Amino acid sequence: MDTLFHFLFTLIALYAARVHINHHHLAPFAFAFIATLPDMDHFFGMVPRCTFHNVFVTVLIPLLLILLAFKFERYGTFWKKSMILLLLVLTGHVVLDFFTGNSVMFIYPVNEQAINLQGFAYWVTIDGRQYPVVSPDSVGILIYCFILAGAFFLDELVDIQDRTHRGLGYAMSRLVEQVKSWLREP
Numbered sequence: 001m002d003t004l005f006h007f008l009f010t011l012i013a014l015y016a017a018r019v020h021i022n023h024h025h026l027a028p029f030a031f032a033f034i035a036t037l038p039d040m041d042h043f044f045g046m047v048p049r050c051t052f053h054n055v056f057v058t059v060l061i062p063l064l065l066i067l068l069a070f071k072f073e074r075y076g077t078f079w080k081k082s083m084i085l086l087l088l089v090l091t092g093h094v095v096l097d098f099f100t101g102n103s104v105m106f107i108y109p110v111n112e113q114a115i116n117l118q119g120f121a122y123w124v125t126i127d128g129r130q131y132p133v134v135s136p137d138s139v140g141i142l143i144y145c146f147i148l149a150g151a152f153f154l155d156e157l158v159d160i161q162d163r164t165h166r167g168l169g170y171a172m173s174r175l176v177e178q179v180k181s182w183l184r185e186p
C-alpha cells in the first residue's frame with residue numbers, strides 16, 4: 001500500500017478505536033505518522049520493503065519495547081500504551097504491504113525470501129469478463145482492521161495492569177474475561 005494510504009487509514013482506524021477520547025488528538029496523528037516510517041526504506045539507498053519492513057523492526061523490537069515498558073514503568077502508563085500502539089501500527093503496515101504492491105522481505109537480513117500475498121483473490125467470470133469478489137487489497141485491509149482493533153482495548157489492558165501491578169500476561173487474561181462478560185451482556 002502507498003505511504004499516504006498508511007497515514008490516512010491508520011488515522012481513521014485510531015479515531016475509530018477512540019484513541020483520541022482517552023488521549024490527546026495528537027495521539028492518532030502521531031501514530032498515523034509513525035505508521036508511515038517503514039517506507040523510509042524507499043529512500044537513501046536502502047532496500048525498499050526490506051530494511052524497515054522486516055519482522056525485527058515491525059514486530060520483535062516493538063514487542064521488546066512493550067516488555068521493557070511493562071517491566072520498568074512503575075508509575076504512569078504512557079510508555080506502555082505507546083509501545084503497544086507502536087506494535088499495532090507497524091505490524092498493520094507490513095500486513096497491508098504483504099497484500100499490495102511489491103514483495104516484502106520479512107525475515108531480512110536472515111533470509112531474503114520475499115512474501116507476496118497478492119494472489120489471494122477471488123473473481124467470477126461472466127461472459128468473458130472478470131468481476132472481483134475478494135481482492136488482495138480488501139483481505140489486507142480486513143486483517144489490518146483486526147490488528148488495529150487492539151487499540152480499542154488498549155486502555156482497559158494497561159489500566160488492569162496498572163491497578164493490579166501484575167504482569168502483562170495476567171492483564172491480558174483479565175482483559176479476555178472482561179471482553180467475555182461484555183459479550184454476555186444483553
Ligand SMILES: [Zn+2]
Nearest residue numbers: 038039093097
Ligand atoms: Zn511499506
